[in-house]
Amino acid sequence: DAGVTQSPTHLIKTRGQQVTLRCSPKSGHDTVSWYQQALGQGPQFIFQYYEEEERQRGNFPDRFSGHQFPNYSSELNVNALLLGDSALYLCASSLRDTYSPLHFGNGTRLTVT
Amino acid sequence: GQQLNQSPQSMFIQEGEDVSMNCTSSSIFNTWLWYKQDPGEGPVLLIALYKAGELTSNGRLTAQFGITRKDSFLNISASIPSDVGIYFCAGRITGGGNKLTFGTGTQLKVEL
Numbered sequence: 001d002a003g004v005t006q007s008p009t010h011l012i013k014t015r016g017q018q019v020t021l022r023c024s025p026k027s028g029h030d031t032v033s034w035y036q037q038a039l040g041q042g043p044q045f046i047f048q049y050y051e052e053e054e055r056q057r058g059n060f061p062d063r064f065s066g067h068q069f070p071n072y073s074s075e076l077n078v079n080a081l082l083l084g085d086s087a088l089y090l091c092a093s094s095l096r097d098t099y100s101p102l103h104f105g106n107g108t109r110l111t112v113t
Numbered sequence: 114g115q116q117l118n119q120s121p122q123s124m125f126i127q128e129g130e131d132v133s134m135n136c137t138s139s140s141i142f143n144t145w146l147w148y149k150q151d152p153g154e155g156p157v158l159l160i161a162l163y164k165a166g167e168l169t170s171n172g173r174l175t176a177q178f179g180i181t182r183k184d185s186f187l188n189i190s191a192s193i194p195s196d197v198g199i200y201f202c203a204g205r206i207t208g209g210g211n212k213l214t215f216g217t218g219t220q221l222k223v224e225l
Contacts, residue, residue, distance in 0.1 A: 004155070031211065042116055042201050042215030043156070056210050090155050098211050099144060099163060104155035 002027060004093050004105035012111045013081050021076040021108045025093030032074040033102060034066060037088040049074055050096050078110075086112045119202055119216030127224050132189040134219045136202030144205040145178050145185040146213065151198045159200075160187070194223050 005024045013019050025032050031050040035043035045058035049068035063079045072093075078085055088109050092102040119136045126132060136145070144163055148156035160171050162178035162185065169176055173190045185202055202216040 033211070033213075035213075040218075042119075042203075042218055043213075044116075045212045045214070048211060056212050058212070092155075094211060096211075098205070100211065101146065101158050101161050102211070102213060103158065104148075106153070106155045 004091055004103055006089075006091050006105040006108050008108060009106070010109045010111075012113060014113055015081055015083060017081050018077065018079045019081060019110060021078075021089050021091075021110070023074045023076070023091030023093075023105060025072050025074070025091075026103050029093035029095055029103070030072050031094045031096050031100070032068055032072065033092045033094070034074070034076045035090040035092065035104075036060070037090055037107070039087070043090055046076070081112045083112050086110060117202055117204060117214060117216035119219055121219055122217070123220040123222070125222045125224065126192055128192060128194060130192055132192055132196070132221060133186065134200060135184060135186045136204075136216045137184045138204060138214075139183070140206050141182045142185075142204035143182070143207045145176070146203045147174075147176050147185070147187050148201045148203060149198050150201060150218075156201055189221075192221075192223050194225060197221055197223050 007022045033048040034046040037043040047057045052068045065077045068074045088107040090107045092104045094100040094102045147159045150156045160176040165182050167178040175188045177186045199218045203213040
């Protein structure tokens with residue numbers, strides 16, 4: 001049973017560029033959430049998708065956008081990259097049930113230079 | 114963004130010792146979760162708590178949902194080298210959907 005998979009594992013981009021990160025949820029899960037984890041910090045909630053729509057959003061600017069596909073996989077897009085966007089981006093999947101535990105992938109390490 | 118207060122920030126203990134860490138919030142939570150994160154990996158769920166006062170064990174790990182619903186505790190008994198890592202508490206605020214708010218983490222180091 002495959003868990004949450006993310007790609008790529010590492011990425012280096014230049015300020016001002018755009019990036020797309022990808023996530024496949026754990027088998028049976030229909031809800032995908034994205035988190036940003038800066039070095040030495042706990043993960044911070046970016047947004048959550050189910051039924052192909054953004055359902056909740058954290059305190060992140062509009063430069064951060066996402067998409068969920070019919071097969072429940074998801075993408076995170078970040079435009080006009082800033083140095084401060086350098087972080088580990090984690091995808092978590094769950095069931096739509098509010099009490100469903102979140103299962104995390106191993107993340108994409110994004111470095112902005 | 115908001116983060117839960119987690120203490121201690123780091124611990125350096127001897128193998129075989131018991132470990133305690135806690136997490137506090139200014140908001141009431143309806144769920145508390147404890148995760149462990151190893152270098153280069155995502156957080157792995159250890160224990161989930163859903164009711165105030167609930168005490169749940171997973172092997173050598175025991176966690177409790179505080180009766181005020183504003184705190185939670187994690188205990189590890191008889192620590193072993195593979196317990197090394199960063200432990201995060203996380204919670205869901207009532208009415209906040211499935212969004213998790215994470216603690217600042219407790220880094221555990223075990224001396225042989």
